[in-house]
Amino acid sequence: MSTVLTIGSGKGGVGKTTAVANLAVALAASGDKVVCIDGDIGLRNLDVIMGLENRIVYDLVDVVEGRCRLRQAMIRDKHLPELYLIPAAQTRDKNAVSPSDMVRLCDELRGEYDWILIDSPAGIERGFKNAIAPADRVVVVTNPEVSAVRDADRVIGILEAEEKGTPSLILNRLNPIMVKRHDMLSADDVVDLLAVKIIGVVPEDEDVIVAANRGSPVALDQKSRAGQAFRNIAQRLKGIDTPFLALDDQGNLWQRLFAGRK
Amino acid sequence: MSFFERLRGRKRSAESAKERLQLVLVHDRTDITPAVLEALKDDLLATISRHVEIDPAAVHIDLERDGRAQRLIADIPLRSVSRRRSG
Numbered sequence: 001m002s003t004v005l006t007i008g009s010g011k012g013g014v015g016k017t018t019a020v021a022n023l024a025v026a027l028a029a030s031g032d033k034v035v036c037i038d039g040d041i042g043l044r045n046l047d048v049i050m051g052l053e054n055r056i057v058y059d060l061v062d063v064v065e066g067r068c069r070l071r072q073a074m075i076r077d078k079h080l081p082e083l084y085l086i087p088a089a090q091t092r093d094k095n096a097v098s099p100s101d102m103v104r105l106c107d108e109l110r111g112e113y114d115w116i117l118i119d120s121p122a123g124i125e126r127g128f129k130n131a132i133a134p135a136d137r138v139v140v141v142t143n144p145e146v147s148a149v150r151d152a153d154r155v156i157g158i159l160e161a162e163e164k165g166t167p168s169l170i171l172n173r174l175n176p177i178m179v180k181r182h183d184m185l186s187a188d189d190v191v192d193l194l195a196v197k198i199i200g201v202v203p204e205d206e207d208v209i210v211a212a213n214r215g216s217p218v219a220l221d222q223k224s225r226a227g228q229a230f231r232n233i234a235q236r237l238k239g240i241d242t243p244f245l246a247l248d249d250q251g252n253l254w255q256r257l258f259a260g261r262k
Numbered sequence: 263m264s265f266f267e268r269l270r271g272r273k274r275s276a277e278s279a280k281e282r283l284q285l286v287l288v289h290d291r292t293d294i295t296p297a298v299l300e301a302l303k304d305d306l307l308a309t310i311s312r313h314v315e316i317d318p319a320a321v322h323i324d325l326e327r328d329g330r331a332q333r334l335i336a337d338i339p340l341r342s343v344s345r346r347r348s349g
Contacts, residue, residue: 145279146279146282146283146286149283150283150286150287150290153287153290153291154290156330157290157291160330166330179276181274182274182275182276182277183274183275183276184275184276185276185279185280185283186276189276189279189280192280193280193283193284193287195327195329195330196330
């Protein structure tokens with residue numbers, strides 16, 4: 001049984017692509033067969049986050065327009081043999097693909113893969129509509145910031161209106177020290193505001209940027225807390241009950257003293 | 263937030279964020295602006311006043327969140343008949 005899982009957010013820059021890359025890596029590392037599709041035509045990035053930018057020959061639009069077979073556009077991951085990427089086209093726009101193209105493409109992949117992960121572009125227009133058209137499940141990524149929470153609420157509202165069901169939520173880039181001094185919305189605050197089920201809280205972690213620099217998703221780093229959080233989310237997606245990370249023990253003594261004084 | 267701001271009793275920023283978002287989300291979800299709500303209130307008052315006596319100043323009409331659903335809550339105290347007669 002395949003699951004088509006779309007990751008959206010409304011607001012840009014909250015960590016959709018990071019989430020897709022890391023969930024894909026974590027799911028593939030757990031033994032599942034995974035394909036990710038970069039839905040952000042014209043602004044592709046999943047390829048660089050996964051470190052596969054040098055291997056691109058064909059892209060999503062080439063498949064849709066019949067210039068290559070689906071198989072030819074699937075790039076095998078460097079680390080994991082059962083992980084593939086279908087990159088977005090960089091020199092086209094979102095209108096090159098339609099929602100029914102996406103449904104057809106995913107139907108072709110269903111059956112052969114356990115997970116088809118779609119990285120939605122920011123916004124709520126065509127690219128987003130393309131990304132959610134084939135989705136069985138949707139996960140919305142947000143940050144504990146007013147603009148990101150507001151946009152997440154809009155996206156959740158649209159998904160409900162389009163009868164895609166209520167999505168689950170990933171709260172990304174939470175800073176436990178700021179939460180502790182009541183200068184950042186907590187996970188409970190965000191859940192209370194958005195009234196959806198939360199599937200993971202990812203702490204702010206420098207390792208995410210280091211991992212992106214190297215093109216090797218942080219979920220592959222066994223020591224990273226963000227990596228651990230993404231691996232836990234992958235487990236929950238598979239239906240395995242996994243406790244949430246305790247984030248309040250973060251920060252060394254100096255940081256804690258400093259936070260208390262502010 | 264600085265130590266001095268806290269001394270002055272200023273609200274913590276997370277609390278402000280939550281309160282502001284609560285209001286913004288209700289209006290985003292319903293597309294009911296404060297002006298629309300005010301017009302609705304006037305219409306309701308006019309209709310109810312035709313049948314029963316109410317104190318327009320005591321009327322509260324508000325939007326409330328209930329999970330992902332919104333409710334229009336109207337609190338309309340009625341003037342008691344006895345008071346009206348004695349007054």
